[in-house]
Amino acid sequence: MFIKKYSLILLLLLGLGVIVACNKKWDNHNEISDSSVANNLYQAIKSTSNLSKFSELLEKSGYAKIISASKSYTVWAPSNQALASLDPAIENDSLQLRAFVGNHISNSAYVTNGSLQRIPMLNGKFNRFYGLTFDSANIVTSNLAAANGVYHIIDKFIPSIGNCWDFLNNSSNYPLCKTAFTSLNYNYFDSTKATQIATDPTTGNPIWDSTNAVVLRNSFLDKVSDISDESNEYTLFILNDAGFNSEFFKLSPWFETGNSDSTKSLTSFYLIKDLVVKGSYTPDQLPDTLISTQGVKFPLDKSRILASHKTSNGYVYVLNKLDFNLADKFPPIIIQGEKPTAFATTDRGANTFYRVRNNPNTGVAFKDILMQNYGFSNYFIRYSVPIGVPAMKYIVSWVAVNDVQTSPLWSQRLAIGSTQDTTLPAQTIAYKNYDEVQLGEFELTSYRNSNKLSLYVVGPSGSSTSGGSNSISLDYIKLTPAF
Amino acid sequence: MKFILTKSKNRAVSFAIYCCLFSVSCNKILNKDPETVLDSKQYYRNIYDADAAVLGVYGKFMRLAKQYVILNELRADLMGVTANADNDLREVNSHSTTQANPYSDPKAYYSVINDCNDVLKNFDIMLKDNKFKLGEYQQRYSDIGCIRSWVYLQLGIQYDSVPYVTNALENINDVRDASKFPKISFNQLLDSLISFTSALPYKLPYPSGTSLITNVDGTTTNSFFIEKNVFLGDLYLWKGNYTAAATYYRALMEGNGYFFASGSAASYDNFKNSNFSSAPPPLNISYVRFKESDLQSFFDNNTQGWRSMFARSKDAVWNSEMYWVLPFSSTFSPTNPFVELFSNVGGNYLVKPSQYALDIWNSQVQTNKFPFDARGLMTCRIINGQPVIVKYLYNYLNEALTPVNILQKNGQWFLGRAAAVHLHFAEAANRDGKSKLAYALLNNGISSTFDTSSASGRDVTNLQNTLSYSPPYDFDARNGEVPRFRSPWHRNQGIRARANLVPTPTTDTLNVIDLENSIIKEGGLELAYEGYRWPDLLRIALRRNDPSFIADKIYNKLLKDGNPAAATVRAKLMNREYYLPFKW
Incomplete structure (x- = not known):
C-alpha cells in the first residue's frame, strides 16, 4: 500500500515539475528585452541629456505627471539648444508655460510617416506633422519609444499662438x-x-x-x-x-x-x-x-x-x-416653384401637383408645380424671397413648363409685392417650352429683409374646373441684378 | 486494488491503469441517459414528431439567409460594399474569395442537406413501421426532398460541380472525400435534381387542416414551405426545357389547390399580378386618384402600394403576391441577419445599393413622366445621408425610418413571390416562341396586349385571350359586357404596369434577345436584393454562351463604385470563371 501511494505521489510531483518548468519558459517568452520601453515618457525624456531643459519645463508646467500616466502620448521635445532662445517671460508665467508645453504633446502615439496630418495637441491647438517636420521645426531624432508612447526630438520650439x-x-x-x-x-x-x-x-x-x-x-x-x-x-x-x-x-x-x-x-x-x-x-x-x-x-x-x-x-x-x-458679389436670386409660401385659398390641394420632369433638351430632371382646373379667377401662388434682397434693378425671368396641353394655352403673370402690381406683363405659356422666358425689369428702391418681399404668380381670369384654361405652372423665378 | 499492488513496481503500468480507472468511471457517468434531451430512439414515433422534424429542417434552412442574399446579390451588379464592410465581403464583391472566406464555405448548405437526408431516411422507416399514413408521408417527404433539391440548385449555381449526396452521413466532413462522393457537373446535377424532384409524389402546398398548417410563435405557417411547382419550373428553366418550365410555373399562376375556391375573388387575384379591379390597386405604384402627377400624393407606406408587400400583415392582398416567406423575430432563433447587413441604425451597414443599380432605376420613366422608377425609391432610401437597402427593413423601421425598437430586429426572408414567377414564365415563353405573351406579362398585361381597340361595349369574344395557343400558354383575360366575360385572367396587369412604368419598346416582340434583355433588366428593378440577380445573369450567360452578358454588368458596377479591381474582375468573368472555389 505504502509503495503504491509513494508511486502516485511521485507521479503527481513529476507532473508538477513539468508544469513549473514550463512556467519559467512562458515567463521568458514575452519578457521585455528593449530596456528603453521600460521607462515612461517622462522618465525617458529626463534621462536624455539633450532634453534636460524640456524635462525641467515638463516638471514645472505639471505635464510631467500627465505623460507618466498609462494612456499613450506623443511628445515633440525641443532640444536644449532650441530652448536656449525661449523668452523667460513664458517660463515664468504658469498659464503661458502650460500652453507652451502643451503645444508639444498630443494624445495617442504618432510615428513619422509620409502623409500630412493635423494633430490635436493637449493645449487645444492643432499642429501639422508631415514626414520629418513638425509645424516649422525639423525632427532631429524620430520615433523614440517609451512605455506609454513615442517622442521625437525637434530643433525648434513651436510657440502657442492665437487663431x-x-x-x-x-x-x-x-x-x-x-x-x-x-x-x-x-x-x-x-x-x-x-x-x-x-x-x-x-x-x-x-x-x-x-x-x-x-x-x-x-x-x-x-x-x-x-x-x-x-x-x-x-x-x-x-x-x-x-x-x-x-x-x-x-x-x-x-x-x-x-x-x-x-x-x-x-x-x-x-x-x-x-x-x-x-x-x-x-x-x-x-x-x-x-x-x-x-x-x-x-x-x-x-x-x-x-x-x-x-x-x-x-x-x-x-x-x-x-x-x-459686382456680378459675383450679387449673384442672381432664384425662387423655386415647388416651394410656395402660400396660395390664394388653402382648399385647392386637389388641383395642385408637385411634379418631377425630365428636361428633354438638357436631360436633367427638375421639380415644378402645376395647378389645373382649380376654378378660381386670378388665383395666385405667393412666394416669399427667402433671403435679403438688395435695392437695385432686376431683370426678371422664369421657367414655366406646359407639357400638358396644346390648347387652350393659358396665360399667367408675375406680380411684385402685391397681387395688383402690373409692372410685368402677362405671358402665354407656350407648349413644351423648357427655356427661361424674360418677363421684364423692376426696380427695388429699398433693401428688403429675408421673407419681406413677396412675388405672386397670378393665374388667368375666369373660373373653370375643366378644360385646362385655369392653370398655373412654375419651375423657378430668377431675379438677375442689373447694375 | 490488489491488482495494482502486485504491479506497483512498474510505475508506467500503474499510471496507465490509474488513468483508465478514472476515464472508465467518467464514461459511466456520461452514459447515463439525459433527462431533458431526446435520444434518436425517441424521435419519429408519430406524425407530430415528423412535423417537428420538418419545422426543424426549416429552422436550420433559415440560417442560410445571409449567405444566400450575399452570394446572389453582392456577386451580381446591384449591391456594393460600404466602408464598414469586412475583407470577406469585399472579396465576394470583387470575385476574389479565398478559402477562408465564410461566405464561400459550402458547409452550411451541406449541413441542411444532411439534415434533409436524415429526415427522409427516417420518414421511410416510419412509413415501413406504419407510424404515419401514406398521404401524410408523401406530403412531408416531398416537402423535405424539395428543400434538399433547392439547396443543391444553389450549390450548383455557386460552385458548378459539387458532390451529390442523398444518404444521411454521420460526419458531414465526409462530403469532402472525393473517393466516396465524386463531384458531378452542374448539368448532371440538374438532371439528377429534375429526376428526383419531378418524381416527388406530392407537389401542392400542405392542405388546410394539416397538422403543419398552424401557428408557430405567432405566425401562421402556410407560407413557410417551399413551392414545389415553381421550383420545378426553375429547374427546367435552368435546363432549357421551356415548355416544362412554363407548365410548372402555370400551376401556381392558376392556383388550383392553393387555398382558394374556384370563382372566389382570390381566384382572380392570387398569383395573377392582379389590379384587384380597384383604384388604387393595392400593390401598385400609384398616386391619389386625379393627382397622378403629384409627387406628394404617392402611396408610400406599409399598408398601401407596392412597398406594402414587404411590410403588411398576411391579409388577402399579401396572399395574392407572396407564397414563400420565412419570418425572423426577436423572440426566436435564428436572429435576423438583414438588420446587421443593411441597416445603418442598429445594424452594421455592411452592404448598400450600387451606383449602377441606382442609375438603372433613375433611367426609367413612369406613365406620369416622372423620370425614375418608384420601386427604386422604396427598395433603397437615403437614411442619415447614406443609401440604405430597406426592402428587408420595413418590419424593423417605422414610417419615419427609425427603428421601432433597436433590440427587436423583426424581419422576413422573401423567398418566393408572384412577380418572380411571372418574369420567369415570360422568360420561358419568350424562348418558346411566345414573345408577345411574354411581352404582355412584362408590360401591360394580357388583356390589353391581345386587344385591338378600346371601344366601349364591343364584343371581346375573340380578343383579350391567347386561347389559340397550346397549353401552358393559353390565357383567357376577357372582360366584356355583351356577351359578358369575367375570365380568370381579366385582372392581370403587367409587371411594368403595376410599377406605373411606360412599356418597353414594342420592337422587343420581334427579337427574342431584346425581349430577354428587357425581362432580365426588369427582374433587377422589381426583385433587387431578393436573391434572384446572380442566378438570372448566370443562366442567361450560360444559355447564350456569352460571358460578356454577366462580365459587363459587374464591370460597370465596380467601375461606378470606384473599385480598382473592375478590369481584373471583367477579365476573370470573360474567362468564364463564374464559380466559387468548392472548399471548406
Whole structure:
C-alpha cells in the first residue's frame, strides 16, 4: 500500500515539475528585452541629456505627471539648444508655460510617416506633422519609444499662438474692419453652464443662477465661418480703414433702408461675409482668384497685401484694397416653384401637383408645380424671397413648363409685392417650352429683409374646373441684378 | 486494488491503469441517459414528431439567409460594399474569395442537406413501421426532398460541380472525400435534381387542416414551405426545357389547390399580378386618384402600394403576391441577419445599393413622366445621408425610418413571390416562341396586349385571350359586357404596369434577345436584393454562351463604385470563371 501511494505521489510531483518548468519558459517568452520601453515618457525624456531643459519645463508646467500616466502620448521635445532662445517671460508665467508645453504633446502615439496630418495637441491647438517636420521645426531624432508612447526630438520650439479670430480681436490697426466683425457679438445664455437654483412654481420653468452662464458669441462665427475653430484651417483677409471705406461706399447704395444704422450694419456684413476662404494659404501659395466660404469669387491683387500673419489655424492677410466684382458679389436670386409660401385659398390641394420632369433638351430632371382646373379667377401662388434682397434693378425671368396641353394655352403673370402690381406683363405659356422666358425689369428702391418681399404668380381670369384654361405652372423665378 | 499492488513496481503500468480507472468511471457517468434531451430512439414515433422534424429542417434552412442574399446579390451588379464592410465581403464583391472566406464555405448548405437526408431516411422507416399514413408521408417527404433539391440548385449555381449526396452521413466532413462522393457537373446535377424532384409524389402546398398548417410563435405557417411547382419550373428553366418550365410555373399562376375556391375573388387575384379591379390597386405604384402627377400624393407606406408587400400583415392582398416567406423575430432563433447587413441604425451597414443599380432605376420613366422608377425609391432610401437597402427593413423601421425598437430586429426572408414567377414564365415563353405573351406579362398585361381597340361595349369574344395557343400558354383575360366575360385572367396587369412604368419598346416582340434583355433588366428593378440577380445573369450567360452578358454588368458596377479591381474582375468573368472555389 505504502509503495503504491509513494508511486502516485511521485507521479503527481513529476507532473508538477513539468508544469513549473514550463512556467519559467512562458515567463521568458514575452519578457521585455528593449530596456528603453521600460521607462515612461517622462522618465525617458529626463534621462536624455539633450532634453534636460524640456524635462525641467515638463516638471514645472505639471505635464510631467500627465505623460507618466498609462494612456499613450506623443511628445515633440525641443532640444536644449532650441530652448536656449525661449523668452523667460513664458517660463515664468504658469498659464503661458502650460500652453507652451502643451503645444508639444498630443494624445495617442504618432510615428513619422509620409502623409500630412493635423494633430490635436493637449493645449487645444492643432499642429501639422508631415514626414520629418513638425509645424516649422525639423525632427532631429524620430520615433523614440517609451512605455506609454513615442517622442521625437525637434530643433525648434513651436510657440502657442492665437487663431485667426484671436488675431482679429487683438489687432488695433484696422478699427473699421474689426468693428464690422465685433459688432456682431452678442451675449448668449448657456444653460449647460448655469446652476439651477429653483423652479418657478407657476410655470415649472427652471430659475438659473446666471453667473458664468452668459457667454459671448458672435453671429459671424455662427452663420458664416467659425474662424475660431482650431480643428479647421482658414485664410482671413482684413481691410485697413482706407480699403474698407472704399469697398463700403461702393456697396452701401444697395442696402438703402431709410435708416443709416441698419444700412451700415447690412453693408458691413455683406462686405465681410466674403473675407474668409477655407484652407490655409501661405503667401507663396496665394492664387489670383479665390472663392469665399459663401461661394463668392473675388480677385486678389497681391501688391495690395500690407502684412501677413500666421495663426494657429491658418493665415491672416491685411489688404489696402479688395475689389469685389459686382456680378459675383450679387449673384442672381432664384425662387423655386415647388416651394410656395402660400396660395390664394388653402382648399385647392386637389388641383395642385408637385411634379418631377425630365428636361428633354438638357436631360436633367427638375421639380415644378402645376395647378389645373382649380376654378378660381386670378388665383395666385405667393412666394416669399427667402433671403435679403438688395435695392437695385432686376431683370426678371422664369421657367414655366406646359407639357400638358396644346390648347387652350393659358396665360399667367408675375406680380411684385402685391397681387395688383402690373409692372410685368402677362405671358402665354407656350407648349413644351423648357427655356427661361424674360418677363421684364423692376426696380427695388429699398433693401428688403429675408421673407419681406413677396412675388405672386397670378393665374388667368375666369373660373373653370375643366378644360385646362385655369392653370398655373412654375419651375423657378430668377431675379438677375442689373447694375 | 490488489491488482495494482502486485504491479506497483512498474510505475508506467500503474499510471496507465490509474488513468483508465478514472476515464472508465467518467464514461459511466456520461452514459447515463439525459433527462431533458431526446435520444434518436425517441424521435419519429408519430406524425407530430415528423412535423417537428420538418419545422426543424426549416429552422436550420433559415440560417442560410445571409449567405444566400450575399452570394446572389453582392456577386451580381446591384449591391456594393460600404466602408464598414469586412475583407470577406469585399472579396465576394470583387470575385476574389479565398478559402477562408465564410461566405464561400459550402458547409452550411451541406449541413441542411444532411439534415434533409436524415429526415427522409427516417420518414421511410416510419412509413415501413406504419407510424404515419401514406398521404401524410408523401406530403412531408416531398416537402423535405424539395428543400434538399433547392439547396443543391444553389450549390450548383455557386460552385458548378459539387458532390451529390442523398444518404444521411454521420460526419458531414465526409462530403469532402472525393473517393466516396465524386463531384458531378452542374448539368448532371440538374438532371439528377429534375429526376428526383419531378418524381416527388406530392407537389401542392400542405392542405388546410394539416397538422403543419398552424401557428408557430405567432405566425401562421402556410407560407413557410417551399413551392414545389415553381421550383420545378426553375429547374427546367435552368435546363432549357421551356415548355416544362412554363407548365410548372402555370400551376401556381392558376392556383388550383392553393387555398382558394374556384370563382372566389382570390381566384382572380392570387398569383395573377392582379389590379384587384380597384383604384388604387393595392400593390401598385400609384398616386391619389386625379393627382397622378403629384409627387406628394404617392402611396408610400406599409399598408398601401407596392412597398406594402414587404411590410403588411398576411391579409388577402399579401396572399395574392407572396407564397414563400420565412419570418425572423426577436423572440426566436435564428436572429435576423438583414438588420446587421443593411441597416445603418442598429445594424452594421455592411452592404448598400450600387451606383449602377441606382442609375438603372433613375433611367426609367413612369406613365406620369416622372423620370425614375418608384420601386427604386422604396427598395433603397437615403437614411442619415447614406443609401440604405430597406426592402428587408420595413418590419424593423417605422414610417419615419427609425427603428421601432433597436433590440427587436423583426424581419422576413422573401423567398418566393408572384412577380418572380411571372418574369420567369415570360422568360420561358419568350424562348418558346411566345414573345408577345411574354411581352404582355412584362408590360401591360394580357388583356390589353391581345386587344385591338378600346371601344366601349364591343364584343371581346375573340380578343383579350391567347386561347389559340397550346397549353401552358393559353390565357383567357376577357372582360366584356355583351356577351359578358369575367375570365380568370381579366385582372392581370403587367409587371411594368403595376410599377406605373411606360412599356418597353414594342420592337422587343420581334427579337427574342431584346425581349430577354428587357425581362432580365426588369427582374433587377422589381426583385433587387431578393436573391434572384446572380442566378438570372448566370443562366442567361450560360444559355447564350456569352460571358460578356454577366462580365459587363459587374464591370460597370465596380467601375461606378470606384473599385480598382473592375478590369481584373471583367477579365476573370470573360474567362468564364463564374464559380466559387468548392472548399471548406
